[in-house]
Amino acid sequence: MTAADRPSTLELREIVTEQLKLLLEQRNYDGAKALLVPVQSVDIAEALEGLPQTMQLVAFRLLPRAKAVEVYEYFSTDMQETLIQEFQAQEILEIVNTMAPDDRAELFDELPPQMVRPILAQMSPEERQVTSQLLGYQPETAGRLMTPEYISLEDHWTVAEAAEQVRSLARDREVSYYIYVTDANQVLTGVASMRDLLLADPNQTLAAVMNPNVVYAQTDTDQEEAAQLIQRYDLVALPIVDRQRTLVGVMTVDDAMDVLQIEATEDIYTMGAVRSEGKNYFQSSLLSVTRKRIPWLSVLLLTNTLTIFVMSNFEEILDEVVALAFFTPLLIDTGGNVGAQSSTVVIRGLSTDELKNRKPLWVVLRETLAGGMLGILLGVAVIVLAYVLMGQVQVGITVGISLLAIAVIAATTGAALPFLFNAMGFDPALMSAPFITTVVDILGIFIYLSIATALLNI
Secondary structure, eight states, rough: OOGGGSHHHHHHHHHHHHHHHHHHHHHHHHHHHHHHSSSSHHHHHHHHHHHHHHHHHHHHHHHHHHHHHHHHHOHHHHHHHHHHHEEEHHHHHHHHHHSSOOOOOHHHHHHHHHHHHHHHHHHHHHHHHHHHHHHHHHHHHHHHHBBSEEEEEEEESHHHHHHHHHHHHHGGOOOOOOEEEEOTOOBBEEEEEEEHHHHHHTTTTTTHBBBBBBOOOTSSSSSHHHHHHHHTTOOEEEEEEEEEEEEEEEEEEHHHHHHHHHHHHHHHHHHTTTOOOOOOGGGGGGHHHHHHHHHHHHHHHHHHHHHHHHHHHHHHHHHOOOOOHHHHHHHHHHHHHHHHHHHHHHHHHHHHHTTTTTTTHHHHHHHHHHHHHHHHHHHHHHHHHHHHHHOOOOHHHHHHHHHHHHHHHHHHHHHHHHHHHHHTHHHHHHOOOOHHHHHHHHHHHHHHHHHHHHHHHH
């Protein structure tokens, strides 16, 4: 089989799901076990989520314990909650005691408190202490996401001693590719990689081998900021310290990727005025979705009524030149689209720090000029279109000039408002596309009919 003939990852998961469903229906449990042996944990998790709910627990229990824990960590929150309610007490303990501490804390965050308390009480003292420590940090901070499963050694150790210690610890540590170097008080002083140890003289101390310019975050650092540090410096893990710079944990790159995906999704939802707190939008109930969207839509509905007021003040010219009404949707849509495009690029630029070294005035001016160029090109096209279809040059010129003015104002407004919100300490994404579009719609109608009144002498 050539590479081109091999099924894609998505197709492979669908094949596994279908074959697993068939084997379970036939009660061929040995065949189901054999099917799952070569499959990656993340793919097993997705395959099991694709099964009917009555089969999910059966399939999960076919997995060896070590594999089951890995698979469980990849399940969605809803799936984790559903399964844990079906488990026996001993099964729950076996899973949560073996889970990575940060994954366990994330699970407990989502479970009802009445379910978490008895589980915590029955956990081993060591795991209970670690979990309680992580849950003690504020949500959406680096402390809440970190894992205490790392390797740290004091700076007076020799490379040979360090290598021996790494051999004995690495199997039980989630992060074993970095060795974090501390002083006698566990204050972070440097970091060394496994490569550094391999290339160093065995008699050298870690203080001589380590890199003292270590990048780190504090426990109360926002999770997105910590994730951006991992991205910026191409790290596999980021050490987390307290206010005394005592090393307390490590945030891994897989957690950083999850955070960046979640934050990007939140920004997109917010820009669309459909932000959903907590659960994934598509896991929320219809009632919850409606409740979260109706306030924004109500505000926009009330705001849009201003267009009725604006148009009623220009009733005379609309009665006189009915053709003007034909171009109203075109102008409104174009202005809204230009404004939404400008706000989108600015909001994303602020979110990713791409505009960190750019002056807001430069960005706004650039978008204004872009809006002007777009307005000229679209305006000329509209003038030609009005002449060809309706034979009315004056109306075409009126629409063309209005389109230019609306495009400039839309681009300027769309670029400026996110900067204004950011300066006021609000999330720039709150300047969402629907809000920008509504503002531009009202201004656009007023500009269009004002220009028509002036040019057509009515």
